[in-house]
Amino acid sequence: MKRSFIAAAGLAGLLSACTPAMDGETGGGEAAPTQAELIGQGEVMAEALCARCHAITREDESAHSEAMPLREISWHYPVESLAEPLAEGIMVGHPDMPEWQFEPKDVDAILAYLESIQVPRET
Numbered sequence: 158m159k160r161s162f163i164a165a166a167g168l169a170g171l172l173s174a175c176t177p178a179m180d181g182e183t184g185g186g187e188a189a190p191t192q193a194e195l196i197g198q199g200e201v202m203a204e205a206l207c208a209r210c211h212a213i214t215r216e217d218e219s220a221h222s223e224a225m226p227l228r229e230i231s232w233h234y235p236v237e238s239l240a241e242p243l244a245e246g247i248m249v250g251h252p253d254m255p256e257w258q259f260e261p262k263d264v265d266a267i268l269a270y271l272e273s274i275q276v277p278r279e280t
């Protein structure tokens with residue numbers, strides 16, 4: 158277990174600092190989850206849904222040889238650009254990857270987790 162909780166916590170602080178709670182709009186009365194909670198939920202989802210093909214931590218190997226480790230998404234495009242595809246279920250056009258349609262709160266959780274595991278591109 159060498160996961161970087163420090164980096165994740167730092168990122169969480171940063172994000173929550175510039176995202177004021179959006180209570181008025183939801184009207185649900187539920188407290189918005191903290192960034193740490195989102196990351197935790199996203200990790201559970203990634204383990205359940207993505208791990209059988211993609212590497213989902215900072216150091217594991219992808220089980221499916223063509224599925225890039227999710228920590229490298231940011232090498233190709235900003236992680237948050239996945240928000241729409243994840244919500245609309247138009248993820249990718251390749252046969253092996255299943256298609257999902259996630260609830261907005263689940264998208265937030267997955268993206269929070271993905272952000273928390275990104276690594277810089279090696280040169």
Ligand code: HEC
Nearest residue numbers: 203206207209210211221223224225230249251253254255
């Ligand atoms: C059954 C195997 C499988 C599962 C499960 C799976 N993927 Fe994939 N995924 C793939 C493969 C294979 C590719 C690469 C295929 C390609 O390049 O055309 C891929 C590609 C991707 C890409 C890159 C798309 C692009 O821009 O080309 C992203 C992002 C991604 N997956 C995210 C996820 C996430 C998030 C999950 C879990 C919610 C997930 N995948 C679950 C097999 C899977």
